[in-house]
Amino acid sequence: MRVLVTGGAGYIGQVLVPDLVRQGHQVTVFDALWFGSDGLDPLVGPSLHIVKGDIRDGDAVRRVLDRGFDAVVHLAAMSNDPTSDLDPDLTRLVNREAMEDVFVASKAAGVARLVYASSASVYGIKDTHDVTEDLELNPITLYARYKAEGEELLAGLVDDRFAAVSVRAATVCGYSPRLRLDLTINILTAAAVRTGRIKVFGGTQMRPNIHVADLADVYGVLLTAPREQIQGKAFNVSTRNASVLELAELVRDTVDPAVAIDIVDTFDHRSYHLSAAKLERELGYTPKRSLEEAVQGVRDALLDGRVPEPDHPKHRNIVWMNTNPELWRR
Numbered sequence: 422m423r424v425l426v427t428g429g430a431g432y433i434g435q436v437l438v439p440d441l442v443r444q445g446h447q448v449t450v451f452d453a454l455w456f457g458s459d460g461l462d463p464l465v466g467p468s469l470h471i472v473k474g475d476i477r478d479g480d481a482v483r484r485v486l487d488r489g490f491d492a493v494v495h496l497a498a499m500s501n502d503p504t505s506d507l508d509p510d511l512t513r514l515v516n517r518e519a520m521e522d523v524f525v526a527s528k529a530a531g532v533a534r535l536v537y538a539s540s541a542s543v544y545g546i547k548d549t550h551d552v553t554e555d556l557e558l559n560p561i562t563l564y565a566r567y568k569a570e571g572e573e574l575l576a577g578l579v580d581d582r583f584a585a586v587s588v589r590a591a592t593v594c595g596y597s598p599r600l601r602l603d604l605t606i607n608i609l610t611a612a613a614v615r616t617g618r619i620k621v622f623g624g625t626q627m628r629p630n631i632h633v634a635d636l637a638d639v640y641g642v643l644l645t646a647p648r649e650q651i652q653g654k655a656f657n658v659s660t661r662n663a664s665v666l667e668l669a670e671l672v673r674d675t676v677d678p679a680v681a682i683d684i685v686d687t688f689d690h691r692s693y694h695l696s697a698a699k700l701e702r703e704l705g706y707t708p709k710r711s712l713e714e715a716v717q718g719v720r721d722a723l724l725d726g727r728v729p730e731p732d733h734p735k736h737r738n739i740v741w742m743n744t745n746p747e748l749w750r751r
């Protein structure tokens with residue numbers, strides 16, 4: 422398939438895109454390259470093109486779509502709560518208006534299938550033991566609100582020629598050549614490896630997580646599944662639910678049993694318990710990697726020199742964007 426991946430140079434994209442190329446797809450990445458594209462550059466060739474561009478530039482989006490694609494994966498976004506809160510106008514432009522433009526332009530360009538990076542954050546806080554896709558969405562943050570609106574927009578666009586599916590991923594973890602160290606398990610792993618101490622805020626809150634390589638697999642599955650199996654649907658994607666303290670213990674046991682865990686108070690008691698049963702039931706997909714493997718991947722990369730400057734701001738989205746406003750201010 423000819424696949425366009427917006428935001429394909431990001432943390433998830435730099436694992437997904439090489440996978441898609443390996444699977445035989447022809448991939449074009451459209452990305453503002455806020456974090457560079459180092460991990461993808463060696464693969465550029467007949468099966469991978471990188472186009473530097475901003476989804477806020479509708480003409481550039483349409484120009485790239487004119488190249489002709491069977492499918493679009495839409496990842497480009499201010500990709501967490503803190504960066505979305507940094508500049509609400511910017512977030513509206515990127516996560517809402519430009520997103521709509523990508524959806525509408527993709528359909529107009531004859532793209533047959535769109536796979537959308539929504540997020541499990543669309544549920545907000547739910548007491549329910551297992552949060553399933555049929556529950557009402559209750560987005561609390563700006564980030565989550567626009568993610569939910571994206572799903573609604575797609576619901577209004579799907580038809581016989583345009584299929585769309587939303588991916589409600591848990592927090593992602595594990596190694597990517599564009600490494601984010603601002604995601605729960607990756608934060609805990611970096612702390613354990615580098616300082617021998619982990620700080621846990623609260624600890625009882627449940628947090629679902631997914632290994633980045635499994636999430637990439639899921640995108641691959643959604644790109645090729647029969648359209649009636651995905652059309653207009655949303656899928657939760659999660660390896661498993663664990664409390665923050667359990668995650669810290671898992672990181673300690675994987676990195677070094679001597680790592681100390683300090684528990685401190687928190688005002689953030691948000692807790693989620695996500696069910697990924699629909700993905701297994703309807704598409705036969707179960708995650709193949711454990712959360713321990715995600716920890717090992719980050720640990721090994723930190724120890725073997727693949728992350729020469731773990732304190733570099735580019736590993737933490739909010740720090741990077743705060744220190745480089747010229748990247749995103751226009």
Ligand SMILES: NC(=O)c1ccc[n+]([C@@H]2O[C@H](COP(=O)([O-])OP(=O)(O)OC[C@H]3O[C@@H](n4cnc5c(N)ncnc54)[C@H](O)[C@@H]3O)[C@@H](O)[C@H]2O)c1
Binds near residue numbers: 427428452593
């Ligand atoms: N990482 C997670 O835990 C997680 C969980 C659920 C959903 N998601 C969603 O998955 C997607 C990818 O997340 P990620 O972790 O890879 O984030 P990331 O920040 O590493 O990657 C985002 C990519 O999008 C690009 N981008 C941002 N704004 C752009 C714009 N205006 N025009 C063109 N490119 C732009 C950036 O340059 C970057 O390469 C996001 O939509 C995010 O909300 C992520």
